[in-house]
Structures are given as C-alpha cells and as structure tokens.
Amino acid sequence: MPDWQKLVCRHLHLPLDAPPEIHAELAAHLEDAYESMLRKGINNSEAAKRTLGLAQDWQDLQRKITLVRSRKDTMTNRVTQLWLPGLATFLLSTGILALLQISGLKAWILTNDGDLPISVLYVWWLILLPLVGAIGAYLSWRAGGSQRVILLSIVFPVLPFLASILVVLPVSLILDKFIAHNTSPMSLILALFGWVLAPAAPLLAGGLITQRFLSRRSSLDGVAGR
Amino acid sequence: MIGSGIKRGTAELAVLSVLQHGPLHGYELARRIEQQTNGALRFTLAALYPMLYRMEQQRWIRGSWETGANGRRRRCYRLSPAGKKKLSPLRREWAELFRALRRLTKVAHA
Numbered sequence: 001m002p003d004w005q006k007l008v009c010r011h012l013h014l015p016l017d018a019p020p021e022i023h024a025e026l027a028a029h030l031e032d033a034y035e036s037m038l039r040k041g042i043n044n045s046e047a048a049k050r051t052l053g054l055a056q057d058w059q060d061l062q063r064k065i066t067l068v069r070s071r072k073d074t075m076t077n078r079v080t081q082l083w084l085p086g087l088a089t090f091l092l093s094t095g096i097l098a099l100l101q102i103s104g105l106k107a108w109i110l111t112n113d114g115d116l117p118i119s120v121l122y123v124w125w126l127i128l129l130p131l132v133g134a135i136g137a138y139l140s141w142r143a144g145g146s147q148r149v150i151l152l153s154i155v156f157p158v159l160p161f162l163a164s165i166l167v168v169l170p171v172s173l174i175l176d177k178f179i180a181h182n183t184s185p186m187s188l189i190l191a192l193f194g195w196v197l198a199p200a201a202p203l204l205a206g207g208l209i210t211q212r213f214l215s216r217r218s219s220l221d222g223v224a225g226r
Numbered sequence: 227m228i229g230s231g232i233k234r235g236t237a238e239l240a241v242l243s244v245l246q247h248g249p250l251h252g253y254e255l256a257r258r259i260e261q262q263t264n265g266a267l268r269f270t271l272a273a274l275y276p277m278l279y280r281m282e283q284q285r286w287i288r289g290s291w292e293t294g295a296n297g298r299r300r301r302c303y304r305l306s307p308a309g310k311k312k313l314s315p316l317r318r319e320w321a322e323l324f325r326a327l328r329r330l331t332k333v334a335h336a
Contacts (some may be wrong), residue, residue, distance in 0.1 A: 065276050
C-alpha cells in the first residue's frame, strides 16, 4: 500500500506554521478512498492511480488551504498580538491609577494662570507604568507581534486619552460654547503632556527594554539551538 | 452533471445536511454526499477540505480527532449549534431558488 502520508507531504507544501494534522487528515482520506476501491475489486495500481486522481491539482489545494488559514490567522493574530495585550495594559494602567486615587496619595497638579487645575500627575502611577509597558510588550511579543504591533500594545493605555484630547476636546470647543473656560490651547498642550506624553514615556521605557531583552534572548536561543 | 458554480453554492448545504445525522470524517462525508445525490455532487480534496476548514472557522461545524473501532485516527466533523441554526434558513433559501427556477422554466416552456 502506498505511504499516503509521505505522498501528501511531498505534494502539499503548506506554510511552516500549518498544523501537521492537515497532512494526516488528507492522507487518511486518500487511504480510505484507496481501500474502498480495493474492496470493490479494483487492482492495486489502478486504485492508487484513481486515488491520486482525487487530489487532481495539488497546487490548487495548497493555495485554497493557505488562503483559508491566512484568513483565520489574520483574525487570531490581531486579537492575540494587539487587542489582548492592549486591553491588559489599559486595565492594569487604569486599575493602578484608580487604586492610587482611592488610597489618597497626593498628585502633582498642573495649573494655569488662574490656578485652575489642567492636568494631574500621579508620580507613583508614572513610576509603576514601566511595569505595565513591560507586560504589554511581553504579551504581544509572546503572540508573535511585529515591532509596530508591540509598540501599539505598549502605549495602548494612553491612546484613549490621546483620542479624547485631539478629537473630543477640540470638537467640544467648537460646538459647545459653555465649555469650561480653562480649555485654552495651552491647557490642551498641558493635558496632552499630563495624560499622554508623561505616561507614554515610562510605558515605552519599560516596554522597549523588555522587548529588546526578549528579542536578544530569543536570538541567543536560536544561536544556541543551531 | 451539475456545473461548478451551483455545486459551490450547494456544497455547504450538503455538508450541513449530512452532518445533521451524526459526525463523520472527511472521506465518509464526501462518500455519503456523492451517494445521496446519485453522483451529482462529487468532491475533490481541493473542494472538500478548504470548505470544511472554512465552515469550521465560521463555527458551523467542529472537527476533532477520534479513534475508530479499527484503531485508526480520523478527524470527525460534527454540526455545531450555530451550524444547526444556519441549516434551516439555508434550506429555505435554496428551496425558494428551486421553486423560482421551476416557475421560470415552466413559463419558458409555455
């Protein structure tokens, strides 16, 4: 009897990350078809020829399976490489901030000329953020995220603030004439500093150091494994 | 023989309909469909497996490796709750299409 597994592996070149079960499943199909033909009284060589005919076009099969799998991978990758690490860093960051606020730790408050608060800096929050960035980088890196995706996962907690400062506040300034009088261009810049730039810096510091460490370690493992 | 375009459209309905009666592995699934359609629907590997993988992604069917009575491992597919839900509207759509085509051909003959 032909070795169907070997035959399928020889003809069907799937991407390296494709599960080996695909080859096994197709080989099992051919084996069942071959045996069914033998039971019908067809001789060995004719049965083998007809069984191979079931595959018809290996390249077409390869292309279709790769296409179906790539759709799945794109979806899965986006979730595991970006959304889950991003959500984790966002929840951790806001959770830490909430705990610090509840615990009553004093914040450094930026004010404008009229002593109105514009931005609040929680120093302990900023001190802890490198750890959050590191966790984001690790989760995204572990899922195989690219440099760009890892970067996005690291700074994910500040993205909602960035969006609200760049979009929501300017739109409110234009549309709402009763908007708080301290929302001047200067206060927008300070808010951008307090809620985006200041937290982004420690997030990036922790995240990028972690990413560099992990990349170096994996490349060393690769060298050692050779 | 039925043309390839129609086959593609009916293939999903055929798979769901056959799996409704119990789990089957790929070869047996293709054999049953061929048998029950008197050979009108016949699958090549390139037609069957990409479709099964796609239907699995859509969560209409679920595949799992099982060991049969002969000790051989086969990947068996079974209908998921989502697949069961999908089956009745799909049947309705195809029944409507066939009724419409029948009416059309009758008018054309008359």
